[in-house]
Structures are given as structure tokens and as C-alpha cells.
Amino acid sequence: MTLQWIEADGERLVDEAGQPVTLAGVGLGGWLNMENFITGYPGTESQQRKALRRVLGAEGYKRYFDRFLTDFFDTADAEYLASIGLNSVRIPFNYRHFEDDDRPFAHKAEGFAWLDRAIGLCAEAGLYAILDLHALPGAQNQHWHSDNPTHWASFWTHRHFQDRVIHLWEALADRYRDNPVVAGYNPVNEPADASGEAIGPFYTRLERAIRAVDPRHVLFLDGNRYSTDFSAFTEPFANTVYTAHDYALPGMAAGSEYPGMARGEYFDRGVVEETFLRRTEFMRRTGTPIWIGEFGPVYTGDPERDESRLRLLRDQLDIYRAHGASWALWTYKDIGLQGLVYADPESPYLRRIAPVLEKKARLGVDSWGGVDTGIRDVMAPIEELFAREFPEFEPYPWGRRPWVNLLVRHILLAEPLVGDFARCFDGVTPTEAEDLAGSFAFGRCVRRTPLANALREHLVDGGEQVVAS
Incomplete structure (x- = not known):
């Protein structure tokens, strides 16, 4: 199949013939950028990798991750996505695949090779x-999905880090400048510049650097504050899409219903659309295309509640269509919380890490999908202390209570739990490690059929598939 070049033309993306293109796809979370709720480890990707290297040894570690990266996204996965009617894949990656911190600016060939393959x-x-x-x-940003072991986003205060990202994007743009399969570049996921002063100048510098190498590909630029705040932008860049993330509270909050209540607020389609309109005000005001780079509920295993969340998903998809928005569902594959496809609960990998998954849930260690029900006796007094002693304290980006949760649950408790995760692999041979990673192969995974059907029905009804020429 040959895909045409696309570009931003006013409010829409268009192909070479000027025909509108709606990108309808998924995010490939957990692959070249791993996340704890997606594959089951606690803490950050770097903490997990360090622990597994120690317990598996050099050969076991290499064979495990080579198999994981091969099987997590392979031919069968791409063909399955196309069979549903999707036309795009957002490919997240960690800079560590491309350079080491002790050798900044020296790029590694293997990172580019994995991207080439995908x-x-x-x-x-x-x-x-x-x-x-x-x-x-x-x-x-301040959270685990940027492989951040702290609660500080130091990228925005160190020119050195910014220089390295410019250098990497110059190399990526040079490599893919003539490839129309690459719809475009999403240079910074969910930035969170607490000052609000660094992100604008950095984006200006980044756009100029990429355009000097590759003037043709679309840029997909996330807003500040986790892709929800576009106040840093004034005049839009040429051939650029500004991307919002649109997670709806009834799809995430424990005990929520849709339509119905979520954390004391009532949600229906009108409220969900109001949130979408607020988050995309900049794009509509400037007449630029809209791409929802991430959205999607998490699932509970309870059929009635999960049907409620699929109802929310359908409403969001209909809202996006009504406003001509492209989208990428988060996420394609995981261990059962959110994925379109997920590892079999009886797989060797999930059986092996089951004690850690139970402990993670009990302690509320995961931010995404985790709850603190089991440790309210710990959390409540801390929250009360802060409310009493620091009533004016509302730290960036989400305020006092999420900040306490980040420090206590997702850092303080998560870090020692990485050791528990590593001990699950004690005595595992290199061959066994390879087989464990193979638990993520498409043929060994479970499909979330109701979700696939909801996407397929929406795409067939709306005719949003791209027709290759």
C-alpha cells in the first residue's frame, strides 16, 4: 500500500489531492516508552530496567527486551488495527533508546532501527x-510516564536537556523527511512547564530546527499542562496541528457512572462536549486542525460499568466527528486496564508477577487506574495535615491532593516495590525470560471485542478510513 503525503490546510488535514483526511488511530503505549500500568512493573521504566538487568543478567536482559520489543508490535498487530478500520498509530518513544545520559548527543543506531521497523x-x-x-x-512533566523518578520537570530549567531534544529531532527529521508514511512529528508529549515561560520559546526554537531539515511533515504540538493549556501559543505555525488530550472523568474515576456522577459532579454528553470545546478553543479560534492525541476510559471487568464507559467512548467519538477532529485512542495493548488488546491473565508473565500486581493494587501504587482505598489510614492524616497547615498550597499541575498522592503512593511506595518486582524473576534463565516477554505477542493476547466493535461501528458509519492509492 502507498500512503499519500498529508498536510494541514485550514481546519482540516488533507491528502495530496486536497481531500480531507481524518486520522483515526491508537497510541502504541508501553512499547518504546514503557509505562507501569501497561506492563505491570512499579515506578518508572528506568527503575524497572535497572532491576531486571540486575536479576536477569546481561544475556537474559537483552533477550527479554529484544523479544518484548519484537512481539509487542508485530505484523499481526498492525494488520488487526487496519482490519478494524483504523488508519494511524501514534508511536511513543523514550529518548533513552536514542542516547545515553553519559554520552549526550551521541545517537544509538538501535533506537532508529526499532522506529524503522514499526x-x-x-x-x-x-x-x-x-x-x-x-x-x-x-x-x-512531573509523572512516571516521562520516566521521571521525582516530581520535578527539570527539562524546562536546563538548557542542556533542551539542546539534546533539538539535536534528536534534527536527526529524526533528517531520517524520515522523505517518508509519507510518517504523518508527522509529535515532538513533546504532555509538557508541563510550571512557569509557563519556557515552553513558548522552546517550541519556537524546535519548530525552526525541524523545519530547517524537513519543511514538509506536519507538526503535532501538545499544549502545556499535559496538553490542556494552549496559552503559550499566539500565532499558529504553518502546517501544524495543535493537539489536546481529552480524558473524561467518568471514564477514569472509581465508582463513576455515565451518564451520571463522577467525584460529585454530573456528566452527560453535553458536559463532555463542553470540556472538549474548552480544550480545543485555541484550534477553533485559529482555524487549525484538531487532533485528540490521547483519550479513552479504563475498564473494570464489571460488564455494566464497562458498558457505561463504552457509552462514554461512543459519545466522545461522535463529538470528535461533529467537530472534524482526528484522534488516537490510548492505548493499544496492556495487561487489561485499558487496551484494545491485552495479555492473557493466564500468561506466564502475568502469573509470575501476580504477587506484585496484588500489592500494587493494595497500596494504590499506580497513578493510572490505582486507588488509595487500602491505605486511607495513611493518606487521610497526611491530607488533613496539609489542609490544616498549608491551606493555600496548590502545587502545579493538579493541586494539593494529587501532589500528596504522587509523592506518597507513586514515588515513596513505588520505589521499594521495584525490588519486589525484580524478585519475581529470580532464577529465570535467558530462554525463560524470552518466553515471558512473548506473553505480549498478538496471538497470545486477548482482544477486548466490545471496544473493537465500538471503534469499527463508528468508523464504518462515518467512513473515516483513509483509502490508499
Whole structure:
């Protein structure tokens, strides 16, 4: 299949013939940028990798991750996405695949090779690829998904880190400048510049650097504050899409219903659309295309509640269509919380790490999908102390209570739990390690059929598939 070049033309993306293109796809979370709720480890990707290298040894570690990276996204995965009617894949990656901190600016060939492979698989299936730098040196936001072991986003205060990202994007743009399968570049995932002063100048510098190498590809630029705040932008750049993330509270909050209540607020389609309109005000005001780079509920295993969340998903998809927005569902594959496809609960990998998964849930260690029900006796007094002693304290980006949760649950408790995760692999041989990683192969995974059907029905009804020429 041959995919046409696309570009931003007013409010829409268009192909070479000027025909509108709506990108309808998924994010490939957990692959070249790993996340704890997606594959089950606690803490950050770097903490997990360090622990597994120690317990598996050099050979076991290499064979485990080579198999994981091969099987997590392969031909069958790309073909399955195309069979649903999707036309694009957002590919998140961690800068560590491309350079080491002790050798900054020296790029590693293997990172480019893995990207080449994924783009090739997309091309064969007729899928566009959007390249997404999801974890930046110094961390561009305060949370685990930027491989950040702290609560500080140091990227915005160190010119050195910014220079390295510019250098990496110059290399990526040079490599893919002539490849139309790459729909475009998403240079910074969910930035969170607390000052609000660094992100604007950095984006200006980044746009100029990429355009000097590659003037043709679309840029997909996330807003500040985790892609929800576009106040740093004034005049839009040429051939650029401004991307919002649109997670809806009834799809995330424990005990929520839709339509119905979530954390004391009532949600229906009108409220969900109001949130979308607020988050995309900049794009509509400037007449630029809209791309929802991430959205999607998490699932509970309870059929009634999960049907409620699929109802929310359908409403969001209909809202996006009504406003001409492209989208990428988060996420394609995981261990059962959110994925379109997920590892079999009886797989060797999930059986092996089951004690850690139970402990993670009990302690509320994961931010995404985790709750603190089991440790309210610990959390409540801390929250009360802060409310009493620091009533004016509302730290960036989400306020006092999420800040306490980040420090206590997702850092203080998560870090020692990495050791528990590593002990699950005691005595595992290199061959066994390889087989464990193979638990993520498409043929060994479970499909979330109701979700696939909801996407397929929406795409067939709306005719949003890209027709290759």
C-alpha cells in the first residue's frame, strides 16, 4: 500500500489531492516508552530496567527486551488495527533508546532501527505513523510516564536537556523527511512547564530546527499542562496541528457512572462536549486542525460499568466527528486496564508477577487506574495535615491532593516495590525470560471485542478510513 503525503490546510488535514483526511488511530503505549500500568512493573521504566538487568543478567536482559520489543508490535498487530478500520498509530518513544545520559548527543543506531521497523509494519498495513517523543531528558512533566523518578520537570530549567531534544529531532527529521508514511512529528508529549515561560520559546526554537531539515511533515504540538493549556501559543505555525488530550472523568474515576456522577459532579454528553470545546478553543479560534492525541476510559471487568464507559467512548467519538477532529485512542495493548488488546491473565508473565500486581493494587501504587482505598489510614492524616497547615498550597499541575498522592503512593511506595518486582524473576534463565516477554505477542493476547466493535461501528458509519492509492 502507498500512503499519500498529508498536510494541514485550514481546519482540516488533507491528502495530496486536497481531500480531507481524518486520522483515526491508537497510541502504541508501553512499547518504546514503557509505562507501569501497561506492563505491570512499579515506578518508572528506568527503575524497572535497572532491576531486571540486575536479576536477569546481561544475556537474559537483552533477550527479554529484544523479544518484548519484537512481539509487542508485530505484523499481526498492525494488520488487526487496519482490519478494524483504523488508519494511524501514534508511536511513543523514550529518548533513552536514542542516547545515553553519559554520552549526550551521541545517537544509538538501535533506537532508529526499532522506529524503522514499526514504521515499516505500519506501511505494510496501510497505517500512518505519528512519531511521539514521550520521555525527554530531564523529564518534561512531573509523572512516571516521562520516566521521571521525582516530581520535578527539570527539562524546562536546563538548557542542556533542551539542546539534546533539538539535536534528536534534527536527526529524526533528517531520517524520515522523505517518508509519507510518517504523518508527522509529535515532538513533546504532555509538557508541563510550571512557569509557563519556557515552553513558548522552546517550541519556537524546535519548530525552526525541524523545519530547517524537513519543511514538509506536519507538526503535532501538545499544549502545556499535559496538553490542556494552549496559552503559550499566539500565532499558529504553518502546517501544524495543535493537539489536546481529552480524558473524561467518568471514564477514569472509581465508582463513576455515565451518564451520571463522577467525584460529585454530573456528566452527560453535553458536559463532555463542553470540556472538549474548552480544550480545543485555541484550534477553533485559529482555524487549525484538531487532533485528540490521547483519550479513552479504563475498564473494570464489571460488564455494566464497562458498558457505561463504552457509552462514554461512543459519545466522545461522535463529538470528535461533529467537530472534524482526528484522534488516537490510548492505548493499544496492556495487561487489561485499558487496551484494545491485552495479555492473557493466564500468561506466564502475568502469573509470575501476580504477587506484585496484588500489592500494587493494595497500596494504590499506580497513578493510572490505582486507588488509595487500602491505605486511607495513611493518606487521610497526611491530607488533613496539609489542609490544616498549608491551606493555600496548590502545587502545579493538579493541586494539593494529587501532589500528596504522587509523592506518597507513586514515588515513596513505588520505589521499594521495584525490588519486589525484580524478585519475581529470580532464577529465570535467558530462554525463560524470552518466553515471558512473548506473553505480549498478538496471538497470545486477548482482544477486548466490545471496544473493537465500538471503534469499527463508528468508523464504518462515518467512513473515516483513509483509502490508499
